[in-house]
Amino acid sequence: MSGTMSKDTEIDMEEVKLNELDPEKQPMTGDGQAAGGEKNGSVKLKVPDDEVTFTGLSKEELMRVAGTPGWVRTRWVLLVLFWLGWVGMLAGAIVIIVQAPRCKPIPEMNWWNEGPLYQISDLExxxxxxxxxxxxxxxxxQLKVKGLVVGPFHTVQADQPNTLNLKEIDPTNGSEKSLMSVLAKAHKKGISVVLDLTPDYKGTSPWFSNNIEDIMEKVTAGAEYWLNLGVDGIKLPDLSLASSASNWPKLQAAVQGNRTEEDTKANVLMGVAAGVSAPEASLLVNTTGVDLLLSDLLSSKNEGVERIRAMDTLQSQQRSVGWGLGASRNDHLSKLANNPGLLxxxxxLLFTIPGTPVFTYGDEIGLQAQEGESPKMVWDIEKEPSKEELNEVAEANRTEQVAVMKWFTSLSDLRGKERSLLHGDYYSLHSSASSLAFLRLWDQSERYITAVxxxxxxxxxxxxxxxxxxxxLPETAKVKVSTDENLEVDSSIxxxxxxxxxxxxxxxQFPFMG
Known part of the structure; x- marks a missing residue:
């Protein structure tokens, strides 16, 4: 029997050996056996049912660790470093603020200082x-003007003071209702309106030839009338003579007397001073109380040395001084500047000089002055002519007028944006018989040099x-605008x-250098 069992055992062991497969031929399964229908090469992994998750320290454990001496010292070091850094940054900011150059306060400006004035003496x-x-x-x-100076257009006969009525508009010029419409629309656009109240504007002498005291009474009454209707100021001729009248203070009070700290807009008392020197003009500004004095210094002085001397004298009073070339007599710029380059x-020069530039209508396009009469204004110059209207000479004139107007508008816009040109300090740099140069600067703003x-x-x-x-002065500066073909815009010279x-x-132009 034992022999039989031994034989059976050997047979079983052989079957086991036969049933074992070569490991290289076993299916690649996770449990060592091929799943039903699976092919060799597939892998089956068994993921444990219980995943290990990190829960961190419990509150009790965290408190025990936080209370150890090492962590206490670390916290104190970090806290001290934080506050030291904060205090250091605060101290640095204070040093920067203290050492930084302080901004210069903006001077008190009125509307007539903020842009050019535009005179219209002949409405027709x-x-x-x-x-x-x-x-x-x-x-x-579109010209960026801040004020219109219109008139005179009141009722009067030449050299007849008894016919003077400053409260009534000559019917040939329009009506009071039309003027009120002009005022309303102009104010909506931010444009102020000044009336020229030259008494005898049709005659030989602006103040007639008799007692100025009586005429001044009528002027004062007329000024009060129009100012109450919304006009923003008045212009008077021959300031030297007008201010000599004993009742001049009464006119001042009529124009300027309503000013308070709450006023957002002041009325302007504007006077013309022709044929006076720069020191005399300065004296008139100081003694008459006029808000804006319009002189003829640029047109009466032809040499650069004389012109630069006048600027030197009046630059400290620039917010009370108006400049023009012919504007004091309502002449056009083309009367002195007889070619496009000079225009x-x-x-x-007028847009960069220290003071208020004053122009006569048409100066923006180089309208040609006519002897003895007012030239008719030209409109729609940017409109292309039709074939029937096409004329080579007329087209050349139109093209030049468009170019001059663009130049004018760009300068007007620049002056309104740049503080150095708007109200900056002035320093003369050069003058000769036919040239001059000066510097305009304000605090930390861009600096400008005008050379003509x-x-x-x-x-x-x-x-x-x-x-x-x-x-x-720096060694070089950038060309901002130029009429010289050898000095290109944005080039450095x-x-x-x-x-x-x-x-x-x-x-x-050159920057503030600190």
Whole structure:
């Protein structure tokens, strides 16, 4: 029997061996056996049912760890470092604020200091009357002007003071209702309106030839009437004579007496001073109490030395001084500037000079002055002519007028944006018989140098800034605008010598240097 069992055991062991497969031929399953229908090469992994998750320290464990001496010291070190850093940043900020240059306070400005004034002495020639003026306000507004000076157009007969009525508009010029419409529309556009109340504007003497005291009474009454209707100021001729009247203070009170700290807009008392020197003009500003004095210094003084001396004298009173070339007599700029180059030159000069630029209607397009009569204003110059209207000479004139107007508008816009040009300090740099140069700057704003040569020959200007000013010129500056073909816009030029062609001008710019 034992032999039988031994044989059976050997048979069983053989079957086991036969049933075992070669490991290389076993299916790649997780349990070592091929699942039903699965092919060799598939892998089946068994993922434990119980996943291990990290729960962190419990509150009790965290408190035990946080209370150990090592963590206590670490927390204190980090806290001290935080507060030291905070205090350091605060101290640094204070040092920066203390050491930084303080901004210069903006001077008190009135509306007549913020942009050019635009004079319209002949409404019929400008717009066909008062109704036409209202229709042209949109075009005027594009020039960035801040005020219109209109008139005179009151009722009077030449050299007849008994016919003077400053409260009534001559019917040939329009009606009071039309003027009120002009005022309303102009004010909506931010444009102020000043009335010229020259008493005898049709006669030989602006104040007639008799007792100025009686005329001044009528002017004061007329001023009160129009100011109560919304007019923003009055303009008077011959300030030297007007201010000599004993009742001049009464007129002042009528125009300026309603000013309070709450007023957002003041009325302007504007006077003309023709034929006076710069010191005399300065004295008039100081003694008459006038808000704006319009002189003829630029047109009466032809040499650059005289003009720069006048600017030197009046620059400290720039918020009370108006400048024009012919504007004091309602003449057009083209009367002095008889070519397009000079037109641009004098526009650049007026927009960058320390004071208020004053223009006569049409100066923005170079409207040609006519002897003895007002030139008719030209409109729609940007409109292309039809084939029937096409004329080579007329088209060339139109193209030039468009270019001059764009130049004018760009300068007006620049002056309104740049503090150095708007109300900045002034320093003379150079002057000769036919040229001049000056510097305009304000606090930490961009600086500007105006250089002009109205002579018939090229000229080299040598800008020199007095060391007593405390300011310095850089070695180079950038060309902002130019009428000289040799000085391209955005190019850089050296300031030791500025060469300008005949009848050429340039405006240079350089940054605040600290």
């Amino acid at each position: 020639a400008f717009s066909g009357g008062m109704d036409g003026l209202e229709a042209k306000l949109d075009s005027i507004n 641009r030159l004098y526009q650049l 040569n109205w002579g018939s020959q090229p000229e080299t200007l040598t800008p020199l800034l007095s060391p007593t000013t405390g300011e310095k 050296k300031l030791d010598k500025i060469t300008l062609g005949p009848g050429r001008a340039v405006l240079l």
